[in-house]
Amino acid sequence: MPSVKELRARARVDVQAFQSEFGPVALIQQPPSMVFQKVAQQMGRSRTVFMAHRSRLADRLVSMLQGFEHLQVLFLQPVSEGQVFAVGRLETSSLVVHDPSVSKFHALLRWSAADNTCYVRDSGSMNGTYVNTVQLGEEEQQLWDGDGLAFGDAQFLYVSTQTLHAHLTTAVPAAAR
Known part of the structure; x- marks a missing residue:
């Protein structure tokens, strides 16, 4: 996955x-720590670690924005209406998340070409799926540009590539150079 900094030239x-x-x-995400990556990979098909805590989500989002240049970018490239992306810890997932708090099969993202967005649904994960620090229930929820x-x-x-492009073409903060 490229970093925001690496994408600036391509924008x-x-x-x-x-x-x-x-x-x-x-x-867009912070690069996973090497420790978490190793633990998650070693866990493979074993049980998920219970560790998610809702109160940390807002703090993590703020810290992400402070280090924006170093965040990693994963592009979703749906090819058809209704395409589903499986999110989980397993290497067979469409979106592999190397974090021990992520379930093997954690959630689903569904592409909707009609409104040019994704919908997210938790798949009964142990640690939950959150949109803007609010835990999803059993219902699918639409994602909006800029959602955490x-x-x-x-x-x-979660951002549109149009929004990302606009951020990438703005002046680079001096601290990030």
């Missing part, structure tokens, strides 16, 4: 070319 094209290359939406999305303790920003 010099117009927004339509950027969207054409990367798809309509992106999930968490699978257990793994925090993401």
